[in-house]
Amino acid sequence: MSINKIVLAYSGGLDTSVILKWLAEEYECPIIAYAADVGQHEDWDAVREKGMATGAEKVIISDLREEYVRDYIFPAFRANAIYEGSYLLGTSLARPIIAKEQVRIAEQEGANAVSHGATGKGNDQVRFELGYLALNPKLQIIAPWRFWDLNSRKKLVAFAKEHNIPIPTTKKNPYSSDENLLHISFEGGILEDPWNEPEEGMFKLSVSPENAPDVPTYIEMDFEQGNPVAINGERLGPVELLTKLNTLGGENGIGRLDMVENRFVGMKSRGVYETPGGFILREAHRDLETITLDREILRIRDSLVPEYSKLIYNGFWFAPEMALLQKTMDESQKTVNGTVRLKLYKGNCIPVGRKSDNSLYSEAHATFEEDAVYDQADAGGFIRLNSLRLQIQALNRK
Template structure:
């Protein structure tokens, strides 16, 4: 493969550091190390210095945090996206954004190839590469884990030492993790046994529910067009608002999840997640919809959520079908305006109040007291009509 310049999605860890040097040696061309800041804790100066020392032509660090919240997290939460009933798609939503910026850098820097450090067993290779193809199909894609012979940590360490790449001296974690603004995921290692309970010391974003405050925390989230715009009456930009939700959720032990999910590549995988702000946001959003969405609209929208979430999980963010569903989801959000009050307490997030100028809930209709808007005698015909097929079926059974 004739390659002139490569942009590598680089983290500074052992794997991508080895990949950086391997690409340089294998293809004898400049390699740009690109890092995406999507909210993970990182010493970016140290990452830059290590990348340059390992042989990168340059190290580009892109701050994508605001875009991540505004253009990826919020659209997904307008759709109440959730995969297999539990997973809030933290990694799945980050990958297309990382890939999009990587493709942009490739075009700006005259690179003809992109590379990533995802393994051949996971979902991320699919997510990255479908995004590359959907954004610039002319780019050549290099996936080292599928073509090299450095298929063990021992071989990676040997390669690193041979080429003067610093190897972490800290004890290797008994699991792998991935962090961004929306969540931290943990998998592999000791977590591969689905019977093994995660060690509480593993979690970074949340305290355990047992260690959370003994008093509940109340907060109010205001929405406009399905997006959160204010917290406790204070208007905030998306990044600031979501960061605050993460802190509130984390302090109250909210957002921990342990599940076995179905990977797109065909195997089941056990994952443990922390998604404090996202858990709060989804609960508030769904609750506001109970008073602002028409019943039949909600039924149709809810029927589309599994497909929408599956598209994101499988890597089809930049697909016409995801964009079509997004347009549909967003059309339902025009009336999702109002405020939800929530109670956070020891790992639980409970909506306890909601209000909206566009509320479809009318106390005068729902009241058990005397009213002049609902004739209860009308229910007789309603029940008879809805019971007609049951009556016919029962009569048929008696005859037979």
């Protein structure tokens, strides 16, 4: 099948700029440079100008921020998604919406191929391509890093100079990073040795806990059916709410993570993350569930979180099993309504109060004082019945 037009996931950096020119030469067809705005700090006019100057037929910049928070981040946080007990999936959640928009543009523009700049070692190639294949398997996929010979920064720079592609004159960032509304990630450089502590100057979204204010910040967050809707009584849209949480968390040194994770392709990778708003959101949501979810629903839901999170991390957002799990997660959230009060202090996010019209907490039953609703004598039979199998095992041993 011949390639008539290619839509490239484009950032304007060295790699995708070289890929843009390389694709135009290699396939001799129009290239559309597509950039997704998912909340990263970027000069979009400069991205557009560089894309056109590098040979794109068209540069399309899609503002996906609202959809990203509403339809990807919030659903994941309704499920308390977390990978390997620590990672809040900031990069993983952005990839499916980027792929979805890329497929839409390809169909709109009459392109029969899509391309990306992910390497053959990482997770992103899997996430992008599983998205393409789930949404339009007829599209050709071109992943240059898996077969071209420009396999080093030295070769990329030489190609860029040969083709008059601007190269930043500032000192190269020693880290590979990815930023969106949920987080920023850092990999590579000194971080490739897991013994090395991250340099303080690397962080962008948060102050260090040591330098955070000495006075705690108290906030209240309102939820409706598992979604955050207001901070301190002020109703906010998804983007505004997460942005405000990022500011509050960053000011108080909250949301830093240093971990070694297991990539889907098989290797271990050390990553450092800043997720200030997401960390606060997850802590608040989990705390509200303690009074609004039935014990057994909570137990079953929690048992599904590792599988749900693994599907996101591995790129299966559009898979049928993911849709099934999301429906289950959302069903559990119908009663997760109410308010959580949080104390933010030097890297800590501490729930200190919670209330809900759907609360299952009964002070009358839980009190240590005298009550008229619970007969403590009933506990003896309860214990003996639950210990029956233990008693039989003990008798057999004797």
